[in-house]
Amino acid sequence: MSAGVISEALEQEHVESHLHPEPTFDLAAHPVPTGREEVWRFTPLKRLRGLLEDVPSVETLEWKESLPAGVTLTRFTTEDAIALGGTAPFDRLGALAVKNAGGALVLDIPSDTEVEEPVRLLLHGTALDATVWGHLVVRIGTHAKATVVVEHSGSTTYNAFTTVLVGDGAHLDLVHVNDWADDAVHAEQINARVGRDATLRQFEFTLGGDLVRTSTNVDYAGPGGTAELFGLYFADAGQHFEHRLFVDHTAPKTVSNVVYKGALQGEKAHTVWVGNVLIRKVAEGIETYEENRNLILTEGCHADSIPNLEIETGEIAGAGHASAVGRFDDEQLFYLRSRGIEEKEARKLVVRGFFDDLIRKVTIPDLAAKLSGQVEEELKRHVLADLA
Numbered sequence: 427m428s429a430g431v432i433s434e435a436l437e438q439e440h441v442e443s444h445l446h447p448e449p450t451f452d453l454a455a456h457p458v459p460t461g462r463e464e465v466w467r468f469t470p471l472k473r474l475r476g477l478l479e480d481v482p483s484v485e486t487l488e489w490k491e492s493l494p495a496g497v498t499l500t501r502f503t504t505e506d507a508i509a510l511g512g513t514a515p516f517d518r519l520g521a522l523a524v525k526n527a528g529g530a531l532v533l534d535i536p537s538d539t540e541v542e543e544p545v546r547l548l549l550h551g552t553a554l555d556a557t558v559w560g561h562l563v564v565r566i567g568t569h570a571k572a573t574v575v576v577e578h579s580g581s582t583t584y585n586a587f588t589t590v591l592v593g594d595g596a597h598l599d600l601v602h603v604n605d606w607a608d609d610a611v612h613a614e615q616i617n618a619r620v621g622r623d624a625t626l627r628q629f630e631f632t633l634g635g636d637l638v639r640t641s642t643n644v645d646y647a648g649p650g651g652t653a654e655l656f657g658l659y660f661a662d663a664g665q666h667f668e669h670r671l672f673v674d675h676t677a678p679k680t681v682s683n684v685v686y687k688g689a690l691q692g693e694k695a696h697t698v699w700v701g702n703v704l705i706r707k708v709a710e711g712i713e714t715y716e717e718n719r720n721l722i723l724t725e726g727c728h729a730d731s732i733p734n735l736e737i738e739t740g741e742i743a744g745a746g747h748a749s750a751v752g753r754f755d756d757e758q759l760f761y762l763r764s765r766g767i768e769e770k771e772a773r774k775l776v777v778r779g780f781f782d783d784l785i786r787k788v789t790i791p792d793l794a795a796k797l798s799g800q801v802e803e804e805l806k807r808h809v810l811a812d813l814a
Contacts, residue, residue: 446643446672446702449514449617453480453525456518465517468698468730470666473637475611476557477585478518483526485556487582492546497572498534499547507532507563512589513617513645516672520615520641523587527561533574537567537593544573544790551582551610560586560614564600568593568621573789577603579634583611590618590626594648597625599789605800606635608665615641620680622648629788630686632659632667633800639668646677655684657699658784658797660804661727663692671701671716675709684716687784689777690727691804701747702734710741720751721780774805 446465450456458478459466471478491499502510507530515521524530535541551558566572570593578584592598606612612635620626632638644653659667673682688697701716720729733747781801788794 446516449516451508451514451521451524453518453521456515456521458518465670468700469639469668470637473611473666474613475583477583477611477613478522480522480526481557483528483557483559485553485558485582487558487560487584488550488552488580490548490550494541494543494545496536496539497541497545500532500534502530502532502563504529504561507561507589510563510565510589510591512563512591512619513643515587515615515617516641516643517615519585519613520587523559523585523615524561526559527587528559530561530563532563532565535566535570535572537570539567539570539572541570541572544575547574547576549576549578551578551580551584551606554581554583554609556583558582558584560584562586563589563591564598565591566593566596566598569595571597573599573601575601575603575790575793577605578612579605579607581607581609584613586614588614588616590616592618592620592624592626594621595623596621599627599629601629601788601790601793602631602640603793603797604630604632604635604638604640606638608634608636610635612638613640615643618642618644618653620644620646620651620653623650625652625654627654627787628656630655630657630669631797632657632669633804635665635667637666641670641672643672643674644682645674646680649677649679651677652681653683655682656784656787657686658781659686659688659697660801661688661690661695661697662804664694666696668698669700673703673714675703675705675712675714678709679711680709681712682714682716685784686717687719687721687781688729689721689723689780689804690729691723693726695727696729698730700732700734702736703745704736705738705742705745707738710739711743713743714745716747718749719780721777722751722753723777774802777801777805
């Protein structure tokens with residue numbers, strides 16, 4: 427089935443998903459939520475600090491970029507950025523970001539290019555007293571290969587909409603690091619379209635912020651596409667981290683694999699993970715799996731973990747999901763301590779092992795080392811400090 431036929435079929439048939447309304451750029455179609463809606467019931471709306479209001483941006487983030495040869499970052503008008511393609515916003519946050527960002531930055535990786543050095547975008551917040559809107563398009567051409575890293579830091583109130591377009595036969599590793607100061611608020615919707623026989627590997631690491639709410643949505647422009655979505659989050663006292671994933675299998679013989687792991691420590695640390703996979707009638711021969719694991723390190727934490735499958739055809743290669751919320755494995759701790767390892771070090775080894783398989787998938791050595799170090803620092807805040 428050609429990409430053109432698939433696109434035409436998507437335009438003609440809208441499949442209702444109970445977790446995802448029809449996408450549109452029309453802000454009027456996304457009313458202000460009350461908090462009772464299924465997609466909003468976990469989010470503390472008052473802590474969004476006005477991000478649901480239609481207020482023009484007066485502040486910006488500080489941007490630093492490292493662009494290897496051939497890679498460009500260009501400002502487009504909002505209309506021209508939308509014309510590049512991709513799925514429209516699924517909620518009010520996404521529509522507001524597009525409306526108020528004042529245009530979009532388009533990151534272009536040319537076709538038939540293998541970019542050896544990672545593309546790096548460093549976004550730093552410097553103020554909390556005004557909302558900042560962002561609109562980014564990441565476009566990788568056919569049969570190209572690249573790694574793009576987007577790192578967030580500092581203090582801000584930030585809402586962004588990101589479109590990811592992966593050309594036929596291309597391979598993109600997209601890494602998002604949310605390492606905000608503890609007072610930052612960050613909402614972002616990432617809508618990705620994966621081309622024929624293309625591969626998207628997205629990594630999301632959330633380690634800081636007062637409230638972080640991200641929504642990643644993937645569909646396919648042709649058969650044979652693969653989407654792997656990996657995430658790691660570590661919530662401290664009072665922090666709210668919410669990650670929502672939606673994979674829409676819009677083409678046959680496509681593959682998706684979602685693995686997110688989280689740890690929580692401190693009073694009123696709260697994490698939310700919602701994963702949803704929609705398998706359309708046209709998506710015969712697909713394979714999908716989604717997994718979420720949460721490790722509770724101290725009393726007073728709460729993790730919500732909700733996997734979903736919506737299946738329109740039985741002609742699939744495989745589909746499944748797994749979800750768990752638990753505390754330290756007493757058997758693992760006993761095993762380590764029986765071999766002379768002190769409790770502090772034993773607990774550190776358990777958490778390190780819990781996250782290690784995800785961090786090792788990052789192909790940038792300095793970033794992988796940084797993430798490992800940040801996990802160690804998080805542990806020192808409560809788990810190890812309480813044992814001093």
